[in-house]
Structure formats: C-alpha cells, structure tokens
Amino acid sequence: MKDTGMKLFACFAMAIMLISIAPAAAIADADGIQEKIQDRDRINATMDMSGNEIATQLRQNMTVRERYGEATENFLRIKANNSALNTEVAIEATKEYLNSTIDIMIETLDNDEYTEELNAIKEDVADATTRAELAEAAQDIRDIWKEACEERNTSAVTSINNKMTAVIRTSQAMALRLENEIMRMEARGEDVTELEGLLEQYNAHIAEAEQYQEQARSGNGQGQMQSVQNMRQAGTSMRQANGVLEEMLMELKQYREGLVTLTGDGVLSAEGDGIAVISGNFTMSFNADNATLVIKDMAGDAEVDIEDATYGYSNIDAGNSDVDNRAYVYHNLTGDVIIEGTRLTVTLRGTDITLDVEGSGNMIFTGEGTYEVEGVEKEWTAPEVDDEENTEENDE
Structure with missing residues (x-):
C-alpha cells in the first residue's frame, strides 16, 4: 500500500511540473538545484568545441532518467x-x-497504446514554434499521465481489495471455528470467560477491517488517495485481529484436549489408538502394535533403540536417510522403542500405543485414548479428516 501512495505522489509531482509550462503558471522553487546549476555552468564555461562534442556524446549515453533530470x-x-x-x-x-518527460513516461508506463499517443505528441513538440503550442502539448502529456496513474492505481487498489477479501473471509471462518470450540469447552465445564472476551475483540477488528474495505470500494467521491488510506486502515485492523488471535491460540493450548506442552518437569504418560506427534527436546519410550513411525532429526543427534521391536520395512534399510537425512521411517512396527534427541519431531500412528515422554516440547494426541501429566488426566482429541492425510505425507 505504501508503494501505491508513492506512485500517487509521483503522479502529482510530474503534473505540477507540466503545469508550469502554461503561461499563467510559475515555478515556485528552484533553490534545491541552484548549487548543481552553478557547478555545471562553471564546467560549461571552460569547455571548448571539443568539450561540447564530448558533452553531447555523454548525454546520449545517459539513461532516460538521467536525461530527464538534466533537462x-x-x-x-x-x-x-x-x-x-x-x-x-x-x-x-x-x-x-x-521530450525527456515523454521518454520517461514511455519507460515507466510500458504500454503500447500510451507509447503511440506520446510519440504523436513528440511530433507536435518538434513542430512547435511558440510557447502556446508547447503549453498545449504539455496539457496533452498531463492528461495522458493522469489517466495512466488513475488506471494503475485503480488496478492496485483492486488487487489489494481482492487480497483483503480473502484475508477477511479466512478470519471469519477462523472466528466461527473458535466460537464452536469455546462452546464445547463451556459444555465441559471449563471457564471460558477470558476466551469469550478475546473472541469478541477478534470479531470487532475483523468487522472494522470489513468496514474500511467497504469505504475503499465505494469511494464516496473521496478519490483514490482516500481509498488507499482506507485499505491501509483495513490492513491495520487485520494485524490487530491477528494479534488477538495469537493470544487466543496461546490461551487455548491450556484447555485443548489432546494438546500438551511439557516444560521439562515431570513425565507424560499416554495410551490409546490413533496418532501421537511429539516435537522438542525429549526422551521417549513406547510400545505399539502394527504402527508407522516417522522420526525427523533436525539436530542430527537422534538415538533410536529399536532392538526390541520388529518392522516390515524401513527407509534406513534402503539407505535413503543416509543420503538426505530427511526422516527415519518404519512401517508395520510392533514392539518397544526408545528415542532420544534435542530437536526431534516424532509421529507415531498405530493401535495399543503406550508411551512415556520426559523433556520439553509440544505433543498432540489424536484418536481414542487418555494421557496424564502432572496428575491431571485428559482424553485424546477426536480425529479430523486432515489428520490421516497429513500423516501420509509425513510418511512419504
């Protein structure tokens, strides 16, 4: 949005310069270039004919923007x-x-239609012999520049509006999911007062963003600059909404069934059928039946003791993990396993799972089962459709 604002300013600045060619207008400020003019005049004063030829060659080698600045x-x-x-x-x-203004416009706009119109004006400039004729050409240039700026800025606002619509819809869907989860928590007897307050703030910021977006779209005769400002305000409201969302998610971690955070104190024990995902710095021992085990070793220091288990297939046997070190994968695993490491993500899917984890990190248990930590027992969260699909991707 900041870039769009700068483009609008550039449009305004160039328009002011072109207006100054009209007989009734005047240049308000030339002080900023006085030093450069004096320096250049001193150089020009000492140049002989050969020097002028060199200067002409240098001007020809200038970029379009450099020639525009000098002109x-x-x-x-x-x-x-x-x-x-x-x-x-x-x-x-x-x-x-x-002419230099036309050249920089052609380069900036990069539009065949505008290029054709501007080149036609160049011919008018070449034929002009009076200030009035040049003023007419300047007005034509200003009209094209204004039209091009309006077209480009309208396109930019439209693009931003489409992105904002997608963000708002996603946030509204998230708000609905959070509302349903809070209702389930309340039905279990949880105190959800703080979460309800945060959800109210979240919805208020989303509604505010939607209102600013609508103002930007309607315009109400306030012009593009105001539309850009309204879109910027909508973006600010969405950032505030995301801040509240982050706070809500942190709060929900304390209540969600199946989601646990270990801080290094105590041992977590769990048993059940389904999927367990453990990430962090920990030592884990488990027993499972006909399971799939995926170990991602981010630090490269994992120790896996699988001597008391059997499995049907492993990518370690095929040598894959030694090549890219992405993950260790075991299929149809049955028996006892011990895993230890500092930056691990372990995904275990199977039946008759019993496990103990000691260390720090985050754990998610999905399926049917229970877990206990710090003397509090809770149930695994009910499986969602995407859980098994995501695990299949991890296996691959």
Missing part, C-alpha cells in the same frame, strides 16, 4: 530567468524537457 534542471534554470519562455533558447529548453 528538468535546465528548464527550471531558464524559466527562473525568463518566466515568459519566449526566447529561442527557452523554447528549445522547453522542448527538451517535454
């Missing part, structure tokens, strides 16, 4: 001394400025 400085210097712009030198300086 602008020269035009401002001459206009400061001759506001009527009625001398041959002033006419030529004005032509050079208009």
Whole structure:
C-alpha cells in the first residue's frame, strides 16, 4: 500500500511540473538545484568545441532518467530567468524537457497504446514554434499521465481489495471455528470467560477491517488517495485481529484436549489408538502394535533403540536417510522403542500405543485414548479428516 501512495505522489509531482509550462503558471522553487546549476555552468564555461562534442556524446549515453533530470534542471534554470519562455533558447529548453518527460513516461508506463499517443505528441513538440503550442502539448502529456496513474492505481487498489477479501473471509471462518470450540469447552465445564472476551475483540477488528474495505470500494467521491488510506486502515485492523488471535491460540493450548506442552518437569504418560506427534527436546519410550513411525532429526543427534521391536520395512534399510537425512521411517512396527534427541519431531500412528515422554516440547494426541501429566488426566482429541492425510505425507 505504501508503494501505491508513492506512485500517487509521483503522479502529482510530474503534473505540477507540466503545469508550469502554461503561461499563467510559475515555478515556485528552484533553490534545491541552484548549487548543481552553478557547478555545471562553471564546467560549461571552460569547455571548448571539443568539450561540447564530448558533452553531447555523454548525454546520449545517459539513461532516460538521467536525461530527464538534466533537462528538468535546465528548464527550471531558464524559466527562473525568463518566466515568459519566449526566447529561442527557452523554447528549445522547453522542448527538451517535454521530450525527456515523454521518454520517461514511455519507460515507466510500458504500454503500447500510451507509447503511440506520446510519440504523436513528440511530433507536435518538434513542430512547435511558440510557447502556446508547447503549453498545449504539455496539457496533452498531463492528461495522458493522469489517466495512466488513475488506471494503475485503480488496478492496485483492486488487487489489494481482492487480497483483503480473502484475508477477511479466512478470519471469519477462523472466528466461527473458535466460537464452536469455546462452546464445547463451556459444555465441559471449563471457564471460558477470558476466551469469550478475546473472541469478541477478534470479531470487532475483523468487522472494522470489513468496514474500511467497504469505504475503499465505494469511494464516496473521496478519490483514490482516500481509498488507499482506507485499505491501509483495513490492513491495520487485520494485524490487530491477528494479534488477538495469537493470544487466543496461546490461551487455548491450556484447555485443548489432546494438546500438551511439557516444560521439562515431570513425565507424560499416554495410551490409546490413533496418532501421537511429539516435537522438542525429549526422551521417549513406547510400545505399539502394527504402527508407522516417522522420526525427523533436525539436530542430527537422534538415538533410536529399536532392538526390541520388529518392522516390515524401513527407509534406513534402503539407505535413503543416509543420503538426505530427511526422516527415519518404519512401517508395520510392533514392539518397544526408545528415542532420544534435542530437536526431534516424532509421529507415531498405530493401535495399543503406550508411551512415556520426559523433556520439553509440544505433543498432540489424536484418536481414542487418555494421557496424564502432572496428575491431571485428559482424553485424546477426536480425529479430523486432515489428520490421516497429513500423516501420509509425513510418511512419504
């Protein structure tokens, strides 16, 4: 959105420069370039004919933007001394400025239709002999620039609006899921007062973003700058909503069935059928029947004791893990396993799972079962459709 604002400012600045060519207008400020003009004049004063030829060659090698900058400085210097712009030198300086303006517009807009129109104006500039004719060409240039800026900024606002719509819809869906989860927690007898307050804040920020977006879309005759500002406000509201969402998710971790955080104190014990995902720095021992085990060793220090278990297939036997070290995978695993490491993610899917975990990290238990930590027993969370699909991806 910041880039869009700068483009609008650039449109405004160029329009002001072109207005100054009209007889009734005047240049308000040339002080900023006075030093550069004086330096250049001193250099030009010492140049002989050969030097002028070199200078001409240098100008030809300039970029479009460099030529535009030099032509602008020269035009401002001459206009400061001759506001009527009625001398041959002033006419030529004005032509050079208009042509360099056209060149930079062609480069910036990169549009065949505008390029054709601007090149036609170049021919008018070449044929012009009076300030009035040049002023007419300048007005044509200004009209094209204004139209192009409006078109580009409208496109930018439309793109931002589409993205904002997607963000708002996703956030509204999230709010509905959170509301349902809070209702289930309340039905279990949990105190959800704080969560309800956070959800109310979350919905308020989303509604505020939606309101700003609607104002940006409707416009109400306030112009593109106001539309950009309204979109920026909508973005601010969504960032505030995301801040509240993060706070809610942290709060929900304390209540969610099947979601546990270990801080390094005590041991977690669990048993059941389904999927267990453990991430962190821990030592884990488990027994399972006909299970799939995936171990991602991020630190490269994992120790896996599988001597008291049998399995049907492992990528370690095939040598895959030694090549890319992505993960150790065991299929149809039955028996006792011990795993230890500092940056591990272990995914275990099977039946008759019993496990103990000691250390720090996060755990998710999905399926049918119970777990106990710090003397509190809870149930595994009910499986969702995506759980098995995500585990299949991990296996691969």
